[in-house]
Amino acid sequence: xxxxxxxxxxxxxxxxxxxxxxxxxxxxxxxxxxxxxxxxxxxxxxxxxxxxxxxxxxxxxxxxxxxxxxxxxxxxxxxxxxxxxxxxxxxxxxxxxxxxxxxxxxxxxxxxxxxxxxxxxxxxxxxxxxxxxxxxxxxxxxxxxxxxxxxxx
Amino acid sequence: xxxxxxxxxxxxxxxxxxxxxxxxxxxxxxxxxxxxxxxxxxxxxxxxxxxxxxxxxxxxxxxxxxxxxxxxxxxxxxxxxxxxxxxxxxxxxxxxxxxxxxxxxxxxxxxxxxxxxxxxxxxxxxxxxxxxxxxxxxxxxxxxxxxxxxxxx
Amino acid sequence: xxxxxxxxxxxxxxxxxxxxxxxxxxxxxxxxxxxxxxxxxxxxxxxxxxxxxxxxxxxxxxxxxxxxxxxxxxxxxxxxxxxxxxxxxxxxxxxxxxxxxxxxxxxxxxxxxxxxxxxxxxxxxxxxxxxxxxxxxxxxxxxxxxxxxxxxx
Numbered sequence: 001x002x003x004x005x006x007x008x009x010x011x012x013x014x015x016x017x018x019x020x021x022x023x024x025x026x027x028x029x030x031x032x033x034x035x036x037x038x039x040x041x042x043x044x045x046x047x048x049x050x051x052x053x054x055x056x057x058x059x060x061x062x063x064x065x066x067x068x069x070x071x072x073x074x075x076x077x078x079x080x081x082x083x084x085x086x087x088x089x090x091x092x093x094x095x096x097x098x099x100x101x102x103x104x105x106x107x108x109x110x111x112x113x114x115x116x117x118x119x120x121x122x123x124x125x126x127x128x129x130x131x132x133x134x135x136x137x138x139x140x141x142x143x144x145x146x147x148x149x150x151x152x153x
Numbered sequence: 154x155x156x157x158x159x160x161x162x163x164x165x166x167x168x169x170x171x172x173x174x175x176x177x178x179x180x181x182x183x184x185x186x187x188x189x190x191x192x193x194x195x196x197x198x199x200x201x202x203x204x205x206x207x208x209x210x211x212x213x214x215x216x217x218x219x220x221x222x223x224x225x226x227x228x229x230x231x232x233x234x235x236x237x238x239x240x241x242x243x244x245x246x247x248x249x250x251x252x253x254x255x256x257x258x259x260x261x262x263x264x265x266x267x268x269x270x271x272x273x274x275x276x277x278x279x280x281x282x283x284x285x286x287x288x289x290x291x292x293x294x295x296x297x298x299x300x301x302x303x304x305x306x
Numbered sequence: 307x308x309x310x311x312x313x314x315x316x317x318x319x320x321x322x323x324x325x326x327x328x329x330x331x332x333x334x335x336x337x338x339x340x341x342x343x344x345x346x347x348x349x350x351x352x353x354x355x356x357x358x359x360x361x362x363x364x365x366x367x368x369x370x371x372x373x374x375x376x377x378x379x380x381x382x383x384x385x386x387x388x389x390x391x392x393x394x395x396x397x398x399x400x401x402x403x404x405x406x407x408x409x410x411x412x413x414x415x416x417x418x419x420x421x422x423x424x425x426x427x428x429x430x431x432x433x434x435x436x437x438x439x440x441x442x443x444x445x446x447x448x449x450x451x452x453x454x455x456x457x458x459x
Contacts, residue, residue, distance in 0.1 A: 022260030023267035024283035028244055030304060032337075035245050038284030052254070054443075091334055092341050094453075096286055099443045101358070106445045107328030114329035130330035131344030131453045133402055134443030137207075137252045137287030139259045147247075147284045151336060175413030176420035177436035181397055183457060184338075188398050191437030205407070249439055290360075290405045290440030292412045300400075300437045 003084035003120050007074065010119065015042040015072050017079035021139070027080045033091065034150045036076060040142040041068035049143045054100035057143060059108055062097060065143035066112030073113075073148060074120070085153070089125035090117050092149040098142060099134035106132040113146055156237035156273050160227065163272065168195040168225050170232035174292070180233045186244065187303045189229060193295040194221035202296045207253035210296060212261055215250060218296035219265030226266075226301060227273070238306070243270050243281035245302040251295060252287040259285040266299055309390035309426050313380065316425065321348040321378050323385035327445070333386045339397065340456045342382060346448040347374035355449045360406035363449060365414055368403060371449035372418030379419075379454060380426070391459070396423050396434035398455040404448060405440040412438040419452055 001009075018039065020026060028035045041049035049065035051057035057065075077084055095110030097103070110132035118126040128149075138145050154162075171192065173179060181188045194202035202218035204210035210218075230237055248263030250256070263285035271279040281302075291298050307315075324345065326332060334341045347355035355371035357363035363371075383390055401416030403409070416438035424432040434455075444451050 022283070022285060023264045023271060023280055024246070024285075025280055026282070028282050030244060035282045037282040038286065091336060093330070094284070096284070097443075101289070101443050102447075103443045104446050106443070111329045118329060127329055127331055129332070129334045129341045129343040129453070130328070131400070131402070131451060132328060132330075132445060133344065133441050133451060134289075135286050136289035136407070136440075136442035137250075137254050137256045137259070139285060140257050141255075145284060145286060147282070175436070175438060176417045176424060176433055177399070177438075178433055179435070181435050183397060188435045190435040191439065247437070249437070254442070287442075288439050289442035290403075290407050290409045290412070292438060293410050294408075298437060298439060300435070 003087060006120050007084060012071055013044050014075040015044050017075040018042055018072060026076045032152050034152060036073055036148045038145045038147040039069050039072045040145055041065040042072045043068065048140060050141045051143055052098050052100055053109060053143060054103035059105050062109035062143055063112035066095065066110050067116050069144050069146045070113035070116035084120060087121060088151045088153045089121060090128035091151050092128050093130040094147045095130060095132040096135045096145045098138040103134055106134055109144065156240060159273050160237060165224055166197050167228040168197050170228040171195055171225060179229045185305050187305060189226055189301045191298045191300040192222050192225045192229065193298055194218040195225040196221065201293060203294045204296055205251050205253055206262060206296060207256035212258050215262035215296055216265035219248065219263050220269050222297050222299045223266035223269035237273060240274060241304045241306045242274060242278035244304050245281050246283040247300045248283060248285040249288045249298045251291040256287055259287055262297065309393060312426050313390060318377055319350050320381040321350050323381040324348055324378060332382045338458050340458060342379055342454045344451045344453040345375050345378045345382065346451055347371040348378045349374065354446060356447045357449055358404050358406055359415060359449060360409035365411050368415035368449055369418035372416050373422050375450050375452045376419035376422035390426060393427060394457045394459045395427060395431035397457050398434050399436040400453045401436060401438040402441045402451045404444040409440055412440055415450065
């Protein structure tokens with residue numbers, strides 16, 4: 001089954017591909033790689049998941065936020081590539097959690113995005129290298145921000 | 154107009170290309186890419202922009218600091234490449250703001266660097282993908298640190 | 307002397323190459339590059355260096371932790387590549403220190419890893435570009451996390 005069909009089967013509605021909120025592009029394609037800007041957890045209704053994990057929100061809210069970042073990245077890929085089928089594999093994910101200084105479960109949170117990508121492109125090609133770390137602060141107090149690199153078919 | 158001429162027209166004096174303060178190189182050239190180490194906001198007089206945004210300094214100071222990081226990166230590129238004309242385009246910027254945990258306007262701050270790059274290489278090729286995020290702390294309490302990847306002509 | 311022989315000469319016992327604690331791969335090889343996931347400071351006995359620099363632990367503990375991250379990355383490279391000799395050079399290191407908001411000596415800490423890589427692959431090819439920065443928090447309260455990119459022979 002193709003990545004586009006798998007996305008359909010998830011019945012997860014994608015948010016709008018976000019317009020840049022600053023001087024940057026959502027994606028850059030260079031040779032066989034797609035570089036994707038840091039994305040936030042945009043909901044379909046235009047709001048975002050906000051709040052610091054381990055302070056105003058818990059790790060399960062954080063994991064849902066990370067999945068929503070993944071959906072937002074999928075929306076950007078679909079808009080810019082035309083189809084998720086053009087992605088061969090996930091290369092690299094930098095998962096940044098807006099967390100209290102004592103929070104310790106960043107991998108659990110970022111799995112929300114990584115599990116989504118594995119559903120779309122499979123357990124072999126849908127999983128890349130990753131760092132899951134805690135930021136001091138994030139734009140608009142969003143709960144998670146993720147940047148990524150994908151390889152094209 | 155070439156990138157070097159645009160830089161001249163800005164009348165922005167570049168700081169010295171900084172010597173590494175640790176065990177790293179300022180740039181690595183690999184195939185058609187230039188990887189640039191994290192740079193700080195070095196002034197021409199050898200001092201740096203310091204202080205946490207949203208605590209000791211405000212977002213406009215932060216934006217000036219980010220522009221100064223951009224100028225410091227330009228100094229490093231000029232020293233290592235000979236000319237800014239050898240850069241084809243900005244690929245990727247990781248903009249790290251030394252911010253109070255409640256700060257929310259990282260994109261506004263990092264635009265200080267991104268707008269400079271857009272002035273030098275144009276609105277199409279001078280703008281790449283980006284993440285603009287808040288760090289818990291930065292070396293020497295500098296206000297902004299930025300690492301970047303450029304594509305060569 | 308080859309990288310593998312230099313490692314032997316160090317008499318530094320490598321920890322086990324860590325199994326992923328989340329949905330990611332330790333390394334991805336793409337063309338001539340090896341992308342390495344964020345690694346922590348794993349000891350041979352299975353424990354990790356933990357604690358925030360400038361709060362529960364000092365900068366020299368931090369530097370030892372960074373060296374241990376380097377050894378953990380070497381273990382992952384050896385397991386996945388078969389030999390450290392397959393690495394041509396260090397391209398890029400992102401050194402993330404779990405630090406108190408007022409900590410300022412991140413380059414000193416991350417040198418613990420960078421000096422190890424320079425011992426293994428030499429002062430020219432063993433040193434790449436780098437950012438050394440302070441995170442708000444890290445998984446399991448580890449002291450340092452580092453992700454890296456290497457070029458293959």
